Amino acid sequence: xxISNNEMDILQEIGSIGVGNAATALxxxxxxxxxxxxxxxxxLDLEEAINLIGGLEQPVxxxxxxxxxxxxxxxxxxxxxxxxxxxxxxxxxxxxGTTTALDEMGYxxxxxxxxxxxxxxxxxxxxxxxxxxxxxxxxxxxxxxxALFATSVAASGYADDQVLCIQTSxxxxxxxxxxxxxxxxxxxxxxxxxxxxALGVAADS
Amino acid sequence: xxxxxxxxxxxxxxxxxxxxxxxxEYRVARSPDRLLTLGLGSCVGVAxxxxxxxVGGLAHVMLPDSRMFKGGGKPAKFAxxxxxxxxxxMQRAGSRNGRLVAKLAGGAQMFFGNSRAAExxxxxxxxxxxxxxxxxLGIKIVAEDVGGSQGRTISLDTSNGLLTIxxxxxxxxxx
Numbered sequence: 001x002x003i004s005n006n007e008m009d010i011l012q013e014i015g016s017i018g019v020g021n022a023a024t025a026l027x028x029x030x031x032x033x034x035x036x037x038x039x040x041x042x043x044l045d046l047e048e049a050i051n052l053i054g055g056l057e058q059p060v061x062x063x064x065x066x067x068x069x070x071x072x073x074x075x076x077x078x079x080x081x082x083x084x085x086x087x088x089x090x091x092x093x094x095x096x097g098t099t100t101a102l103d104e105m106g107y108x109x110x111x112x113x114x115x116x117x118x119x120x121x122x123x124x125x126x127x128x129x130x131x132x133x134x135x136x137x138x139x140x141x142x143x144x145x146x147a148l149f150a151t152s153v154a155a156s157g158y159a160d161d162q163v164l165c166i167q168t169s170x171x172x173x174x175x176x177x178x179x180x181x182x183x184x185x186x187x188x189x190x191x192x193x194x195x196x197x198a199l200g201v202a203a204d205s
Numbered sequence: 206x207x208x209x210x211x212x213x214x215x216x217x218x219x220x221x222x223x224x225x226x227x228x229x230e231y232r233v234a235r236s237p238d239r240l241l242t243l244g245l246g247s248c249v250g251v252a253x254x255x256x257x258x259x260v261g262g263l264a265h266v267m268l269p270d271s272r273m274f275k276g277g278g279k280p281a282k283f284a285x286x287x288x289x290x291x292x293x294x295m296q297r298a299g300s301r302n303g304r305l306v307a308k309l310a311g312g313a314q315m316f317f318g319n320s321r322a323a324e325x326x327x328x329x330x331x332x333x334x335x336x337x338x339x340x341x342l343g344i345k346i347v348a349e350d351v352g353g354s355q356g357r358t359i360s361l362d363t364s365n366g367l368l369t370i371x372x373x374x375x376x377x378x379x380x
Binding site for chain 2: 046047050055056057059064139140141143144145146147148150151152153154155
């Protein structure tokens with residue numbers, strides 16, 4: 001897969017718009033200010049991508065969604081354990097520290113957050129491009145980052161050594177309410193072609 | 206690192222180097238080195254050992270069949286190519302096929318939540334494909350720790366062929 005710098009910039013911009021929307025949705029949900037980092041679109045080896053987020057053995061909660069429609073891709077939301085617990089307490093209106101390990105309820109809260117963020121992310125891209133993006137119901141797991149990330153890539157049915165990673169982080173305004181999240185989008189090749197076409201960018205510009 | 210840090214601290218000091226095997230890679234080492242691969246999910250760790258010359262090999266296989274997937278990739282990524290490549294590397298290091306034994310770990314189903322989780326059950330297919338590839342090469346599997354729903358970190362001790370398996374929140378196992 002080869003992509004020009006121009007196309008990379010566009011992916012980054014699309015990432016910004018989508019993630020901006022998702023962060024607004026998260027801020028509404030938490031009724032708190034949510035910061036986002038400028039998304040980075042990069043081609044990375046699998047292990048580079050994993051090391052960027054944490055490390056192979058870092059315990060994380062990972063929500064995995066598949067986008068169908070015109071832009072087939074896999075979307076991952078990755079929270080470290082304290083952030084996932086903080087998220088659950090915030091959303092259930094509990095005192096901080098109530099949740100120390102995720103149970104069934106906790107998992108469904110985190111999954112729902114994944115749903116909401118993906119809805120606003122894909123909504124923004126659909127508005128911009130006129131393309132149809134259909135998010136699947138999410139699946140979730142708590143385990144080592146390497147195990148979850150590699151499994152997600154393997155299950156996407158795409159076997160190149162490098163993955164295109166549009167990555168960003170969210171974090172809350174105060175340390176007390178700190179919720180760190182990584183958003184990863186792994187688009188398939190045809191997804192990129194359609195995205196560029198819809199935006200009127202020639203394939204080989 | 207959060208896995209059994211206590212157990213690690215108390216483990217006796219071991220000789221030899223610890224050699225990291227990345228995702229979709231394979232490595233061969235001699236006693237007393239250890240071969241380590243971190244965070245196996247649906248991926249399968251294939252550990253080969255030649256007890257006569259005490260040479261070990263470890264592959265981190267990610268996908269079952271190189272013919273079924275779009276795009277390319279390193280041979281070690283696929284069960285069908287990776288196992289054969291690892292055996293060749295073992296032979297270059299002096300191993301003979303008749304002496305090799307195999308241990309497998311990994312192939313978990315990591316995600317749960319809906320019917321899509323079943324579609325993502327790539328771990329099971331990986332394990333099957335590795336077993337098939339070993340069978341074709343006439344290499345016997347002497348121990349397995351496969352399936353389940355947890356990620357694994359594994360380490361092969363080339364001085365004795367023992368495979369140590371760590372998971373989040375469970376006791377260390379040795380097979």
